[in-house]
Amino acid sequence: MAEFTMELNDEQKEVRDWLHGFAADVIRPAAAEWDEREETPWPVIQEAAKVGIYSLDFYAQQYFDPTGLGIPMAMEELFWGDAGIALSIVGTGLAAVGVLANGTEEQIGTWIPQMYGDANDVKVAAFCSSEPDAGSDVASMRTRAVYDEAKDEWVINGTKTWATNGGIANVHVVVAVVDPELGSKGHASFIIPPGTEGLSQGQKFKKHGIRASHTAEVILDNVRVPGSCLLGGKEKLDERLARAREKAKQGGERVKNAAMATFEASRPAVGAMAVGTARAAYEVALDYAKTREQFGRPIIDNQGVAFQLADMRTSIDAARLLVWRASWMAVNGKPFTAAEGSMSKLFASETAKKVTAQAIQILGGNGYTREYPVERMHRDAAIYTIFEGTSEIQRLVIARTLSGTPIR
Numbered sequence: 001m002a003e004f005t006m007e008l009n010d011e012q013k014e015v016r017d018w019l020h021g022f023a024a025d026v027i028r029p030a031a032a033e034w035d036e037r038e039e040t041p042w043p044v045i046q047e048a049a050k051v052g053i054y055s056l057d058f059y060a061q062q063y064f065d066p067t068g069l070g071i072p073m074a075m076e077e078l079f080w081g082d083a084g085i086a087l088s089i090v091g092t093g094l095a096a097v098g099v100l101a102n103g104t105e106e107q108i109g110t111w112i113p114q115m116y117g118d119a120n121d122v123k124v125a126a127f128c129s130s131e132p133d134a135g136s137d138v139a140s141m142r143t144r145a146v147y148d149e150a151k152d153e154w155v156i157n158g159t160k161t162w163a164t165n166g167g168i169a170n171v172h173v174v175v176a177v178v179d180p181e182l183g184s185k186g187h188a189s190f191i192i193p194p195g196t197e198g199l200s201q202g203q204k205f206k207k208h209g210i211r212a213s214h215t216a217e218v219i220l221d222n223v224r225v226p227g228s229c230l231l232g233g234k235e236k237l238d239e240r241l242a243r244a245r246e247k248a249k250q251g252g253e254r255v256k257n258a259a260m261a262t263f264e265a266s267r268p269a270v271g272a273m274a275v276g277t278a279r280a281a282y283e284v285a286l287d288y289a290k291t292r293e294q295f296g297r298p299i300i301d302n303q304g305v306a307f308q309l310a311d312m313r314t315s316i317d318a319a320r321l322l323v324w325r326a327s328w329m330a331v332n333g334k335p336f337t338a339a340e341g342s343m344s345k346l347f348a349s350e351t352a353k354k355v356t357a358q359a360i361q362i363l364g365g366n367g368y369t370r371e372y373p374v375e376r377m378h379r380d381a382a383i384y385t386i387f388e389g390t391s392e393i394q395r396l397v398i399a400r401t402l403s404g405t406p407i408r
């Protein structure tokens with residue numbers, strides 16, 4: 001019988017403690033400053049690159065941890081430090097994963113190093129899928145890629161929005177429509193190399209939270225890229241489109257559902273980010289409740305406060321268990337028969353929003369000021385129920401998976 005343990009092994013504990021040290025010593029002290037500046041924290045990214053946290057090697061090592069806990073553990077610790085800075089550090093990973101998942105070996109070898117740069121000259125990358133009229137409804141994407149056979153080039157036109165690192169990235173990965181008849185199955189991903197003419201940054205968003213992370217529109221105006229920039233190559237694309245056309249004949253709804261399922265595997269990582277933010281706020285609230293005195297005793301002596309802390313900690317631990325379960329399932333090839341990836345993201349992100357609000361309440365007036373970090377954590381936590389699929393979309397995915405019906 002397989003051995004069951006819920007304990008991290010020594011190697012995992014070592015990595016976790018190392019990441020925690022970086023989060024506590026480098027990220028957390030810089031958090032308030034970069035939140036106010038609303039700028040990419042390049043010096044912190046550079047520090048992360050120097051110690052090896054900002055690199056593909058590091059994420060690949062965590063990704064291939066056979067227990068599946070490498071990535072959630074890393075996300076929890078970095079986002080415990082600060083969500084905005086941590087997203088600036090891991091945001092490149094979104095684009096890198098896009099290339100790893102769909103690219104050829106040559107594309108992986110060529111583009112991923114250019115996404116990260118090196119410790120002396122760090123670079124970032126952006127993954128651009130969302131559009132002004134295509135958020136939750138990915139299938140309504142309009143950015144169009146047309147093949148110019150004579151030149152073996154793709155011509156891309158459209159507007160992307162909400163792109164993390166959009167416009168400041170060295171390499172952009174852009175999802176575009178190659179066959180409008182096929183909904184999200186007619187999409188393909190393209191590398192836009194550094195300095196490509198026609199790509200520009202549109203509006204940079206001033207956000208509620210994660211303000212150290214750059215979010216902007218990306219405009220693609222007759223962008224021409226070589227055929228080699230189509231991720232996976234033309235032959236594979238043609239085969240995939242032929243299969244999708246065949247399936248579409250059998251029923252369009254099935255095509256749409258399949259696209260939703262592809263995001264399942266990445267969702268536990270977002271859940272882990274949410275756990276990190278929730279844990280950070282809970283710890284601040286616990287310390288505060290033990291030291292703040294009113295009516296001649298620490299406020300934690302009141303059941304009303306202590307029970308809130310008990311609920312906060314219980315939800316955080318439950319969220320982490322859902323995240324770990326989904327991550328373990330993904331790495332071990334277990335199918336998400338009940339949309340376990342979506343479940344983990346839904347519960348962890350809603351927990352982060354609730355726990356950070358409770359933390360403000362426990363800190364009273366101080367919780368409402370920027371003298372204490374919980375108001376920032378609460379602003380940051382709101383993103384988890386929005387990006388990588390909103391809470392409503394997670395519920396839709398779970399409900400459809402459970403019922404097998406195309407609930408609208």
Ligand SMILES: Cc1cc2nc3c(=O)[nH]c(=O)nc-3n(C[C@H](O)[C@H](O)[C@H](O)COP(=O)(O)OP(=O)(O)OC[C@H]3O[C@@H](n4cnc5c(N)ncnc54)[C@H](O)[C@@H]3O)c2cc1C
Nearest residue numbers: 127128129130135136162163164215386387388389390392
């Ligand atoms: C800070 C930030 C960073 C981001 N980074 C990236 C990135 O790097 N790359 C990228 O491609 N995208 C990125 N996004 C985009 C993000 O994934 C989208 O914002 C998200 O998918 C929601 O899309 P939307 O904003 O258009 O909302 P909409 O889809 O318009 O949704 C609006 C509301 O309607 C609800 N709703 C929509 N459809 C349904 C339905 N069928 N049933 C029930 N409710 C529904 C939603 O849940 C939501 O509450 C980022 C967004 C933000 C804010």
